[in-house]
Amino acid sequence: MLMSTGQEALWLAHRLAPESSAYNVVLAVRLRDRVDTVVLQQALTALVGRHELLRSRFPSTDEGPVRLLAGPESVRLDVREVPDTDEETLFRLAQRSGEEPFRIAESGAFRAVLLRRDVADAVLVTATHHLVSDATSQWVLVRDLFAEYGARTGRGAPVTPTAVAPWDEQVCAERDFVASPRGQRAAAYWQGVCAGLETAELPTDRPRPPQHTLNGATHEMELDPATAGRLRQTAAERGVTPFAWLLGTFQSALHRSGAGDGFLIGCPATTRFTPGTREAVGYYVNALPVAGRFTPATTLLDTVESAQRQLRTGMAHARYPVELLDGGSSRGPLFRISCTLVAADRLPVPGLYEGPVCLGGLRAELCDVPQQEGQLDLTVEVLQGADGFRAVLRYNTDLFDAATIERFGDTWRRLVDASLGAPGTRVADVVLVAQDDLYFLLALGSGAA
Structure with a gap:
C-alpha cells in the first residue's frame, strides 16, 4: 500500500x-x-x-x-x-x-x-x-x-x-502529476514564489532550541459581529474573499511585529479535486507558499489584493507536494508560520459548531478541546461561521509567552480595523497603540506623567 x-x-x-x-x-x-x-x-x-x-x-x-x-x-x-x-x-x-x-x-x-x-x-x-x-x-x-x-x-x-x-489511487495521481509537464510547470511556479524569500519568523521570547520542539498552547480571538459584517461587505465590494482580506492583514501584522520585509508563510489547502475524494477520510492537504513583500509604500489593500491573487493562482498548482520544494537542512524549513481557513458553516456536520444538533438520533454538542498545538512556531486557523469569524492561534511555548501571542493578536485586530476603515492606508502608518495608551506613553517620554 x-x-x-x-x-x-x-x-x-x-x-x-x-x-x-x-x-x-x-x-x-x-x-x-x-x-x-x-x-x-x-x-x-x-x-x-x-x-x-x-x-x-x-x-x-x-x-x-x-x-x-x-x-x-x-x-x-x-x-x-x-x-x-x-x-x-x-x-x-x-x-x-x-x-x-x-x-x-x-x-x-x-x-x-x-x-x-x-x-x-x-x-x-x-x-x-x-x-x-x-x-x-x-x-x-x-x-x-x-x-x-x-x-x-x-x-x-x-x-x-x-x-x-482508494488511497493508492490518490497517491498514484500525485506521482503522475509530479512527473508530468503540468507538474513541472507547478514546480517552476512555486520556485518563483519562493525565490529570494525565507520562512517568516517572529522575534521569540527565548532562543530557539537546537532541535524543533512540539510543545504548544492556544490563544483565541473573535471578531465582533459588527466588524465581521463590515469585513464581509468590504471584501465583497473589492472583489476578494473575507479570508484573503484576513490573510493580507495577517501578513501585515507579521511585518509590523518584526518578521521583516519579505517572507513566506504556508496556507494549507485541500487537494480533494475528484468526486471520489470529497467524501473520503484521508490526508488531502497541501500547504501553499504565500509570499509577503513590503515596502514603505505598501498599503493594506495591496496586501489583501496580493493575498487574493496568490490564493487564486496557487490553487491551480495545489497538486504539487510542498515537501518537494524544501531546500533541505541548509535552508531550513519552508514554513514556521501558517494560516488556513476552516469554513465551519460548510462542514459535513452542519450546525455542530454553533450549538446542539441531532446525530444518529442522539442529542449532541461540540466539546471543543485544544489540539494540534506546537506543530510550528505559529499556526492560525480562521473559523468562518454563519455569524462571524474566530481565529485560533496555536503557538510553540518554548519560543513564545502567552502575552506575546495575545499582543500579536491585538496587532492583527488593529490592522483589520484599519483596513476596513481606510484600505489605502500604508501598512507602516497604522497606529498599533490605543489612543489613551499612546497619550500615556508620550507623557512618560516627556516626563509629564
Missing part, C-alpha cells in the same frame, strides 16, 4: 517525536442520550471498513515507511466509565484522550473513546494522527459514524455510502 509525499513527512515527524500529540486531529462530541455501545461498535466497524486509512498501520522497513491494512474489526471502541466527574474534569479527560500518543506501526492512527459519566451523559472522542486525516476528514468521520449508528437503531435513514476513492 502506498503513502503520499505529505504522509511520509508526517511519518518522519512522528518517528522523531513519537510521544507528541502535536499532530493528533481530534473531534469530541458530548452526547446527552443513552448510547448503545454494541451498536456504536458495529457502526465503528462499518466506518473503518469504508475508510481504509482508519485501519492502516505504518511500520518501518529497510526501504522506508510502508502502509499495511488491517481488518475493519481491528479498531475497538474504548469505553471508559467516569462516574461522579464534574464538568471541568470531564473536559480535561476528553482533552487527554485526544492527546494520547499513537503507536502507528503497531495499532494504527485512529481511536474512538467513549467517556461515560452517566447512562445518558457521555463524550465520544475521535482522534486520528494527521497521517490519515485532516480537518474535513474528522467531520466526515463523525458524520458517517453517527449515520451508521442511527441507521442501526432505527433513528436515522438507511445509509447509502457514496463511492470513496
